[in-house]
Amino acid sequence: MGSGILMLLLIAALLNQATPQPNVSFGDLYTPMSDSAHTRVLGGGSTVELLLDRASSGTCGSWGTYLFGTFSIGVRAVPGNSAGTVTAFYLQSSTASDIDQHDEIDFELLGRISPRDPYILQTNIYVNGTGRREQRMALWFDPSTDYHYFSLQWSRDLIVFYVDYVPIRVFRNNAALGVPYPDYNPMRAYASLWDGSIWATVDGNMRVHPVNWADAPFVASFADFDLHTACNATTTTQQAACERDGGGNRTKQSLDLNDISNLSNIHSRYIVYDYCSDTMRPDYPAIECANNRYD
Numbered sequence: 001m002g003s004g005i006l007m008l009l010l011i012a013a014l015l016n017q018a019t020p021q022p023n024v025s026f027g028d029l030y031t032p033m034s035d036s037a038h039t040r041v042l043g044g045g046s047t048v049e050l051l052l053d054r055a056s057s058g059t060c061g062s063w064g065t066y067l068f069g070t071f072s073i074g075v076r077a078v079p080g081n082s083a084g085t086v087t088a089f090y091l092q093s094s095t096a097s098d099i100d101q102h103d104e105i106d107f108e109l110l111g112r113i114s115p116r117d118p119y120i121l122q123t124n125i126y127v128n129g130t131g132r133r134e135q136r137m138a139l140w141f142d143p144s145t146d147y148h149y150f151s152l153q154w155s156r157d158l159i160v161f162y163v164d165y166v167p168i169r170v171f172r173n174n175a176a177l178g179v180p181y182p183d184y185n186p187m188r189a190y191a192s193l194w195d196g197s198i199w200a201t202v203d204g205n206m207r208v209h210p211v212n213w214a215d216a217p218f219v220a221s222f223a224d225f226d227l228h229t230a231c232n233a234t235t236t237t238q239q240a241a242c243e244r245d246g247g248g249n250r251t252k253q254s255l256d257l258n259d260i261s262n263l264s265n266i267h268s269r270y271i272v273y274d275y276c277s278d279t280m281r282p283d284y285p286a287i288e289c290a291n292n293r294y295d
């Protein structure tokens, strides 16, 4: 009997950790923010395809705003020559009036020239309008052939980025050191596919590769929409409750040895750019870097 219960608990823990919320329809959580030709909702809301062509691009955003919690989505990135495209899943605060003081937490898949090249994942964090905290890694799988999971755990204490439930980056609250931290603005979750021709794809010779419009339309697909442990802060009453909550019971509180081993492995094998190692930056090394590293 004991082992049966243990097994159930184990299965529950695994499910909690590694499977998306079942059966959630796109429209329950998100709404298209571009025309239906560039945001195609398929399978009764089980997937959404975002398209990019010369005329326009696809974006969708969550109905609600959230302050802390876990945010997850399945992404199948643009196949073939995707140079210049950016497939993104991100949280962003802001209304038109505070765009220069906005907060943002980003996953951006930067297109590649050939399917033989690895896909580069860029992550970044903006606080009060200031970003420039880019980290880029070469993914250890091809994200254009199947869905892979991109998740964020955001609490008052730390932000953890996950790829296929493997932690890849940590950004701690270093407000005590004077480093701004996003812990007051509710954010909306967004998925988008857009034209990053002027910067997204750079080859070994530092040449920028724009979108090849002859290959348009480009299509990225999203599925397994999961915001069930994100703290809904859509109304001011809800926002106050999320602030009290702090997100701690909606996210993993601390990193275990497995997580640290993953972070260290990723840092040594897959990182191709890290703002923390960029000696050309005027603020090198950024104050928070020492507290966010695993190598």
Ligand SMILES: *[C@@H]1O[C@H](CO)[C@@H](O)[C@H](O)[C@H]1NC(C)=O
Pocket: 022, 023
């Ligand atoms: C998922 O939704 C479909 C259609 O609404 C329903 O028939 C099915 O039973 C649901 N499955 C689960 C696991 O909830």
Ligand SMILES: *[C@@H]1O[C@H](CO)[C@@H](O)[C@H](O)[C@H]1NC(C)=O
Pocket: 101, 128
């Ligand atoms: C955000 O930055 C502006 C200056 O751009 C500053 O006036 C404001 O106090 C900052 N807000 C917070 C919450 O730090």
Ligand SMILES: *[C@@H]1O[C@H](CO)[C@@H](O)[C@H](O)[C@H]1NC(C)=O
Pocket: 028, 029, 064, 232, 233, 234, 235, 238
């Ligand atoms: C979030 O809260 C708003 C306002 O109470 C509500 O309308 C909405 O359905 C909630 N969203 C989810 C996904 O629960």
Ligand SMILES: *[C@@H]1O[C@H](CO)[C@@H](O)[C@H](O)[C@H]1NC(C)=O
Pocket: 244, 245, 249, 250
């Ligand atoms: C988290 O804690 C808050 C306040 O302590 C509580 O109201 C809320 O229900 C908890 N949420 C979860 C998902 O356990």
Ligand SMILES: *[C@@H]1O[C@H](CO)[C@@H](O)[C@H](O)[C@H]1NC(C)=O
Pocket: 140, 166, 258, 261, 262, 265, 266
């Ligand atoms: C993450 O850790 C798990 C368990 O130790 C391991 O099986 C997996 O290969 C690691 N993944 C990466 C990308 O380092």
